[in-house]
Amino acid sequence: MGGDGGSMRRRYSMRINSVRMSAAGRTPVDRVFTADAIMNLVHLIQRERGVTCALLGGSRAESFAPVVRAARRDVDKVMEEQCWPAARCACLAKARASADHPLADALAGRRTSRSDAARVDAFCRAFEDYNSLMRQEIDHAFAQVKVDGYEWELGKMYATYEAFARLKEATGKERAFVCGITSLPTKKSVELVSQRTRADLIVALNEQQLHRTFVKKHAPRTVMQIIETGLTYESTELRNIHRTLEETFDYISLWGVNSYSLWLKYSVHIDRTRQLQVLLDQLMRNAMTKEEEDENVNEDLIARTMALVHAPPAVKPGEAWEGQRDAIMRELVDADADALKRALLRVVDLAGTEEDASLRSFDSPRSPRGVGPEPFRAARPMWPNWLSCLCGGNGATAPSSRPRVVPGRLPPQAAGKFENASFVQKFGIGLYELQFQHKIGSGAAGTTYAADFKGKRVAVKVAGSSEVSLDGWEAEVVVLGYLNHVNVVSFLGAVMEPPTHCLVMEFCEGGDLSAALTRSTPKGFFMRMARGIASGMEYLHSKSILHRDLKSSNVLLSADLEAKVTDLGLSVALRTEDDETIARAHVLTSEIGTYRWMAPEVLRHEWYVTSADVFSYSMVLFEILTHQLPHADRTPLKAALSNATGDGERPRLPEGVPPAVRALVEACWDSMPHRRPAFADIVRRLDAIEAELTPEERAWLDAPEGHPVYTKA
Structure with missing residues (x-):
């Protein structure tokens, strides 16, 4: 075979290697090197942003001014080496403009007489401008290593590298914000921080949680051993500050802390994170180089094998x-x-x-078709x-042995179908249109904040960091966007600015039902809750929507104690767009919901429909009657197993329950799904019960502490 075999082998190897180059002719290793060079500049600008925000607070300008000057020099030097584009140079100049005069005054030892409002305004403008610049620069850095929409050259290691870099940027935002507000001259001035700056902090906190979770879940073990110390603060003070911001969003309480001391502690952490980032970069490039060398050797072997068999x-x-x-x-x-x-x-x-x-x-490639001998084609x-x-x-x-990483899904973000123009026009709300106030609560699905939107108090639920949380966000947007009922929480719009996704809903002053049941309840509470929840669920079922997670904590109360069903993140539509029922055993058999409220057929992975929600409703009725959890004497899983196994043990109802109420509860938790009443029937039965209650029965139902059946620990 001689020359023909060698020629085919060379052509095969050449074509294999040609597809491993980018359009610019750079290998993946080259592109990662470019990304890390950009990340080095990003680190320097992050440092400049943090100390600039601290300078603009004004209270320690003389301490921060020399650090700002040094930080700017470092950035300028690297910018010149990297030949930064004019557009991004202009963005940096804009971000610096707010600090130019205060910096010059501080370096000259001149005291300025700016008002508190002017200091806050300068801090906010610099913070926002630097954040915008950083967002562009980091996106540009990681755009360098995307090939045809996939990052198969890098797999999990590259995804970890990017997530770790974005976690570092979110931490840098927190540093700039905290050092800025703690440098402001008065506590009153901290309250003047703009809504856009507060929103940027919300985004930073959410991104930290998102990227930290992703790294812990997806990082290869060898990589995790290197970067683990960069995922949390070593400083107890910084951990407490971060916990305060995450749990209460009470940034005002941070005022009065020594801003220079905080700056030093944050910088130690972020500088260490950068060192870990460099180690990760080197590890990744070494692994990629070794893999390419191995592949070159083996691809040559395969080329010779193919030449042999052909x-x-x-x-x-x-x-x-x-x-x-x-x-x-x-x-x-x-x-x-x-x-x-x-x-x-x-x-x-x-x-x-x-x-x-x-x-x-x-x-x-040297012989066009039709020129020279006809190429051999094997059978x-x-x-x-x-x-x-x-x-x-x-x-x-x-399948390919390399993990394929779809851009935008690692870390997760919403599917593109929610980001089309028509949807955004109908439901889209800009993040900076929301004026965040304080944290309301948090759970697996995300964190909820009180905020102002166009002069109205609203609740903003920021999607959590897991894929399940984001899927729930998508499901809830789809469902809530087309519902309108007094007993279903009102949907005002959604924030769709990846990686930040929020639901904006009506604010319910009464909190959730589970919290209300820990306090004394007013007269008429049982009947009002029972009918309101049933009415809301009747409406959902009339729209062919199955809730799948009905429980007391997913019922909100308005100021006048109107029950409102919420948290439709696990809901599912039972009809297609052409209104044909699609509920089938293979569709609705998954174990979805919360154990204590879960219908037996759901736990057993049997086919289920709307009657599963009715079972969950019976458990909510039990809660309202007793002010206790269903099966509170056992663990959640054992509670679900009690309902689903054997004859189906149900929670023990208290003595004295009005017979009509007992009959309704027992009908709703019937072991046979088809025997449970529909919510339309439940509403009618409740109306009849309300009309026929005796004074004694009504007084029993109105007991402010309920009727507990389990001994409290």
């Missing part, structure tokens, strides 16, 4: 051909299995692409399955 029949079998076959077989046996597999899967990755077609045709060979795939046969294909 040799003209005239030379097979022959002494030279058999000698080369034996040598290649020995190399295949001795080759590193994992490296060889990656090289093989690389070829399979090309199956069906233009590269695959050119590889199988073996046309020389389909009868080789083992993996070689059949390799040679273009129709054997089973194999």
Whole structure:
């Protein structure tokens, strides 16, 4: 086969390696090196942002001014080395403008007489401008390593590298904000911080949680051992500050802390994070270089193998051909299995692409079609399955060994269908239109804040860091956007600014039902809650929506104690767009909800429909009657198992329950789903019960502390 085999081998190897280059002709290792060079500049600008915000507070300008000057010099030097684009130079100049005069005054030892409002305004403008610049620069850095929409060259290690860098940026935002407000001259001035600056802090806190969770979940073990110390603050003071911001968002209480001391502690943490980032970058580049070297060796071996099997029949079998076959077989046996597999899967990755077609045709790039000898095309060979795939046969294909990372999903963000123009026009709310006030609560699905929106008090639920939380955000947006009922929480709009996704809803002053049941309840509370929840659920079911997580904590109370069903993140539509029922055993059999309130058929993974919500409703009625959790004497899982196994043990109702109420509760938790009443029937039965209650029964239901059945620990 001589020259023909060598020629085909060289052409094959050349084409394999050509697709590993970007359009600019740089390898993935080159692009990661470029990204880290940009991240070095980002680190310097993060430092400049933090100390500039501290300077603008004014109370310690003489301490911060020399640090600002040094930080600017460091940034300018690297900018010049990297030949920064004029547009981004202009953005940096804009961010610096707010501090130019205060910096000059502080360096000259001049005292300024600016008002508190002017200091706050300068701090907010600088904070926001630097954040905008950082967002552009980091996005630009990681855009360098995206190839055709996938990051398969890097896998989990690259995804961890990016998430860790974005976590560092979110931490840098927190440093700038905290050092800025603690440097302001009076506590009153802290209250003047703009709503946009407060929103940026909310975003930073959410991003820290999101990226930290992602790194812990996805980082390879060897990588995690390197960067673990960068995920949390070593300083107790910084941990307490971060906890305060996350749990209460009470940044005003931080005023009075020594801003210079905080600056030093934050900087120690962020500088250490940068060192870990550099180590991670080096580890990643070493791994990629080693992988490329291994692949080059093995791809050459595969190229020679393909040339061997595609040799003209005239030379097979022959002494030279058999000698080369034996040598290649020995190399295949001795080759590193994992490296060889990656090289093989690389070829399979090309199956069906233009590269695959050119590889199988073996046309020389130096000889256009129609010029020179007709290239040889082999018939389909009868080789083992993996070689059949390799040679273009129709054997089973194999997935790539590299983790494929879809941009925008790691860390998770909402699907594009919610970011189209029509949806944004109808429901979109800008993050900076919200004036965040304080934290209301948090859970697995996210964190909820009280805020002002166009002069109206609202509740803003920021989606959490998990994929489930984001899926819940999407589901709740879809459902709430088309509902309107007095007993379902009102939806005002959504923030769709990845990675930040928020639901904006009506603010319910009464809190949630579970909290209300820890206090004394007013007269008529049971009947009002029972009917309000049933009415809201009747409306949802009339719209073919199954809630799937009905419980007391998912019922909010208005100021006048109107019950409002909320948290539809686990809900599901039972009809398609053409109104055909799609509820089937394979669709609605998953274990969804919260154990204590979960219907038996849901726990058993059986087919379920709206009657599952009715069962959950019965458990809520039990809560309102007793002011206690269902099966409060056992763990959540044991509570669910009690309901779902054997004859189905139900919570013990208290003595004295009015017979009509007892009958309703027992009907709703019937073990046979088809025997449970629909919510329309429940509403009618409640109206009849209300009309027929005796004074004694009404007084029993109105007991302010309920009727507990479990001994309190």
